[in-house]
Amino acid sequence: MMGKEFTGRKMLVLTVSAFAVIIAVNLVLAWQAVSTFPGLEVRNSYVASQSFDRERAAQQALGWEVSAAIEGERLVLSILGPDAAPVRVREIGGTLGRATSVRDDRILAFSFDGSAYVAPVDLASGYWHLRLKAVAPDGTAFRQRIRLYVE
Numbered sequence: 001m002m003g004k005e006f007t008g009r010k011m012l013v014l015t016v017s018a019f020a021v022i023i024a025v026n027l028v029l030a031w032q033a034v035s036t037f038p039g040l041e042v043r044n045s046y047v048a049s050q051s052f053d054r055e056r057a058a059q060q061a062l063g064w065e066v067s068a069a070i071e072g073e074r075l076v077l078s079i080l081g082p083d084a085a086p087v088r089v090r091e092i093g094g095t096l097g098r099a100t101s102v103r104d105d106r107i108l109a110f111s112f113d114g115s116a117y118v119a120p121v122d123l124a125s126g127y128w129h130l131r132l133k134a135v136a137p138d139g140t141a142f143r144q145r146i147r148l149y150v151e
Contacts, residue, residue: 036101058140068130068146070123075148077110077117077132086115089142091135096121096148099129123150 042048063082068075075096079087097105108119108130130146 036103055141059142062136062140062142064142066132066144066146068132068148070121070148070150073120073122075108075119075121075130077119077130078115079117079134088112088137089134090137090139092117092133094119094130094132096123096128096130099127125150 064087065080065084066078068077070076077092077094079089081087092110094108094110095105096108104124106121108121110117110119112118126149128148128150130148132142132144132146134142136142
C-alpha cells in the first residue's frame, strides 16, 4: 500500500503555513503587549537619576516602617515611625493597580483611623501594586511600591 507522494509543492505549503502561524501569533502578542503597557515612569531617566540618591536618603532618614494589607473590603496602610508609633502625614495618596495594565488602576482616598490609614477597595483576586505617595510633617516626600495579594 502506497501513500500519497510528498512533493516539493506540499513542503512549500507546509513551511509557509507554519511560518504564517508563527508570525500571526507574534503579531497578536506584540499588539497585546503594546496596548496594555502602562507608559513611562519618568520622561528623562538621566534627569530623574540626578536626585534619586538625595531623595532616597531623605526618605530613609524618616525611619518609617510601612506595611499594607487587604482586610475585607478595605486596604489598611500602617506607617510607623522610629518610635513604633503611628505617623500622621501631611498628605497621602496612592494608586492601586495591576503591574501589567492601567485598566484596573484605582486612585485611593485614605482616612486616618488613629492607628492606620484606611481606604475602601473592591478587588478581584491576584497580585496588586500600591504606588504610595506621602508627605511627612517636615515636608519630605515619601514614595514606595507595595505588592499585595488578594485571595
